Amino acid sequence: MAVIEDVVCPICGCVCDDIIVTVEDNKIKKVKNSCSISATKFLNFHKHRLPSPLIKKDGDQIPISLEEAVEKVAKILVNAEYPAIYGLALSSCEAQGLGVELAEEIGGVIDNQTVTCHGPTALGLHDVGMPTCTLGEVRHRADLIVYWGCNPEEAHPRHLKRYSVLSKGRFRKEREERKMVIIDVRKTKSTKQADLFLQIEPGQDFELMSALRVILNFDEIEEESVAGLPIEKVEEFAELLRNCEFGIIFFGLGLTMSRGKERNIDAAVSLVRDLNKWAKFSIIPMRGHYNVTGMNEVTAWQTGYAYAVDLSHGYPWYNPGETSFVDILRRGECDAALIIASDPVAHFPKEIARNLCKIPFAVIDPHPSISSLLADIVIPSAFTGIEAEGSAYRMDAVPLRLKKVLEPPPGIYSDEEIISMILEKIRSMRG
Numbered sequence: 001m002a003v004i005e006d007v008v009c010p011i012c013g014c015v016c017d018d019i020i021v022t023v024e025d026n027k028i029k030k031v032k033n034s035c036s037i038s039a040t041k042f043l044n045f046h047k048h049r050l051p052s053p054l055i056k057k058d059g060d061q062i063p064i065s066l067e068e069a070v071e072k073v074a075k076i077l078v079n080a081e082y083p084a085i086y087g088l089a090l091s092s093c094e095a096q097g098l099g100v101e102l103a104e105e106i107g108g109v110i111d112n113q114t115v116t117c118h119g120p121t122a123l124g125l126h127d128v129g130m131p132t133c134t135l136g137e138v139r140h141r142a143d144l145i146v147y148w149g150c151n152p153e154e155a156h157p158r159h160l161k162r163y164s165v166l167s168k169g170r171f172r173k174e175r176e177e178r179k180m181v182i183i184d185v186r187k188t189k190s191t192k193q194a195d196l197f198l199q200i201e202p203g204q205d206f207e208l209m210s211a212l213r214v215i216l217n218f219d220e221i222e223e224e225s226v227a228g229l230p231i232e233k234v235e236e237f238a239e240l241l242r243n244c245e246f247g248i249i250f251f252g253l254g255l256t257m258s259r260g261k262e263r264n265i266d267a268a269v270s271l272v273r274d275l276n277k278w279a280k281f282s283i284i285p286m287r288g289h290y291n292v293t294g295m296n297e298v299t300a301w302q303t304g305y306a307y308a309v310d311l312s313h314g315y316p317w318y319n320p321g322e323t324s325f326v327d328i329l330r331r332g333e334c335d336a337a338l339i340i341a342s343d344p345v346a347h348f349p350k351e352i353a354r355n356l357c358k359i360p361f362a363v364i365d366p367h368p369s370i371s372s373l374l375a376d377i378v379i380p381s382a383f384t385g386i387e388a389e390g391s392a393y394r395m396d397a398v399p400l401r402l403k404k405v406l407e408p409p410p411g412i413y414s415d416e417e418i419i420s421m422i423l424e425k426i427r428s429m430r431g
């Protein structure tokens with residue numbers, strides 16, 4: 001029996017690096033320090049696996065060898081005029097780097113799950129930058145923690161305890177030394193923890209942030225309410241923001257995927273910039289997939305852009321809304337796709353998912369999904385962070401090393417190895 005310490009959790013953007021896993025006979029027997037989502041994943045990830053590579057034939061999916069599957073995927077991609085590679089937010093940075101290289105090799109689009117979550121965060125970053133910090137700084141120093149449009153108790157269950165209001169930092173040890181504010185359109189499990197809950201009207205985040213900036217800059221607001229909140233409440237919140245020593249805004253899809261989108265992010269960053277006149281203030285997006293931040297970093301350092309990059313011109317072309325995977329599928333332009341550790345058929349709008357099913361596409365994934373059930377080729381992969389090692393970036397862009405705690409089933413390889421095989425096959429086909 002082996003007890004492996006400091007295992008990095010490959011589930012959500014918290015990327016907790018203190019998990020203790022007990023392994024016996026190549027099976028996980030016990031998990032410590034994890035949240036319920038993580039424990040369930042570690043103890044059950046081996047169930048419902050894809051057993052072998054599959055190919056669609058007469059409407060059925062039948063087993064083939066890995067070599068044949070790699071060759072078929074290579075042919076699909078090479079024969080396409082405008083192929084795309086999508087996913088990789090649940091893969092290691094090493095696999096992501098090869099994914100970008102593959103997109104360059106075939107002259108296609110490389111895109112990831114950011115397009116359906118924090119794409120507006122990347123766009124806001126282009127506009128106004130991002131005054132940010134690490135989760136370690138928040139843990140040790142923050143005395144005002146604002147969660148805006150997110151529900152950490154259910155989406156990032158250890159966030160409060162490890163990094164924010166319930167953590168024991170070096171300079172802030174007790175719960176009473178910190179204030180927590182939640183801004184959301186509805187009560188959630190997280191609101192119980194808050195000192196102040198501001199329930200705003202849907203789609204009014206931009207108005208509230210703009211009003212806060214007006215108040216903080218000592219101008220008057222003539223309205224009696226903003227975003228459904230009485231003006232006195234907004235002024236009370238502005239005072240709280242102004243009087244802290246180290247403040248942080250964590251924001252989620254309530255800001256990025258509601259009316260305003262990247263304009264909400266521009267406003268949030270501008271608010272944080274204003275607040276730095278009175279206190280140290282930062283902002284961090286609550287990223288969902290554990291390595292979606294890594295995919296943005298890797299894509300940016302290889303192409304200059306974080307997502308939705310079109311490499312078909314021979315150089316990177318980036319225009320989300322035109323070059324994102326959903327857009328090229330919607331317009332019926334994409335003619336082949338490789339999906340890696342993602343399930344777009346389940347998550348994209350129906351017409352776009354239908355267009356994906358009209359073109360040849362392959363899926364690399366450890367588990368069956370709606371996409372894998374409809375794919376022309378399926379290649380099972382190892383579960384990164386449990387059966388394969390690699391690097392991942394936490395939501396605050398701190399890189400961490402994922403451990404391999406078990407051997408994958410025989411004949412099952414990591415995403416990194418499979419993409420490398422496809423890349424090699426394409427290069428040998430082209431001579």
Ligand code: SF4
Pocket residue numbers: 009010011012013014015016033034035036037038156157158159
């Ligand atoms: S909070 Fe997220 S990263 Fe941390 S243990 Fe739970 S699922 Fe894993």
